[in-house]
Amino acid sequence: MPVFHIQIAGQGKTPDGKVFQIPPAVALQQRGPVIPVAVTIEQNMGKSLLQQGKSVPTKTGLALIDTGASQSCIDEQAAKELGLPVVNVGKMTSASHEQHPCNLYPVQFSIPPALTFQAPHAMGAKLAVQGLLAIIGRDVLQHCLMVYNGGIGQITISI
């Protein structure tokens, strides 16, 4: 059973510029469960492209695990740079805002060393400004066991 395990780390600076380590539990509480991820095109599309001799680029970055998100998201600019096609249009909803259309991309998330998830309807959103490449939502989490160990600042995910 493939397992991903991480202890969240963080550094801070005092007003006079000294760097200090933030305890893992505090880093996890402040930053949230942020993990390294590689993003590429959904595996079935990727297979077809490889059969045609086309390249299948990958981007790496950080993903926030968000149990509040119904769908996973990918940074819109990263999706364009990867050449991902729009394969559907969704409606982004909230209690306080009007619905508005959003592009849906076929994405594969890889979490080192051995976890791979398909998200055929990942929503495009401006995430890079937040330092994120992706948000991992419940469409992916429905396939996972996840342990959020806040006391020691650790996250464990397995399929």
Added chain:
Amino acid sequence: MTVLQTELNFLNTHKAELLKQYGGKYLVIKGEQVSGAYDTMSDALQASALMHGLDDVLIRRAEDADLEVSVPALTLGILHAGVSHPDSGTRENS
């Protein structure tokens, strides 16, 4: 005009006949044409890449409504809100 507007208009205009012809299959729609109908989303994605490469295409069952996506962290603007350290210093994550 938003991405896939032509395809969405086509699907909505011809929904009844597409349902009758293809039932609950996943349709690959490019422009105002159905390129193929498949039993699974995975098959439709694979076929779409073979036929259309990385072009934008609508892949959806005729019976499906727009997928509703809820990401409160984005819609409420709460992502990264209030991340300052108690010491008021800046923070760098690894």
